[in-house]
Amino acid sequence: MKKLIFITLCISFGFGFKAVSQTVYSSPKGEKYHTADCRLSGEAAPLKLAEAKKAGKTACEVCKPNELGKAKLNQCTGKTADGTRCKRMTANTNKKCFQHQ
Ligand SMILES: [Zn+2]
């Protein structure tokens, strides 16, 4: 049981950290950067928003990563195959991640 609490703590710290240092997703050769939810992110690797801008990448017009900081992130209200609540965070207004749209 203790182990479970520890894992839960780790997950919530992980999300906290993500919110503080904004991470965007971009493939190494991509000219755009995306949010984790974006269907166009493809083989994207995570990087800091500041690094993406430095590399001359521009914000994707579909997922609008620049507005991620302003948009309130919600935990997805969808359920995973084993019946537990989806742990993905999403900025979508319907509170569903891309998998549960
Ligand atoms: Zn995108």
Ligand SMILES: [Zn+2]
């Ligand atoms: Zn979900």
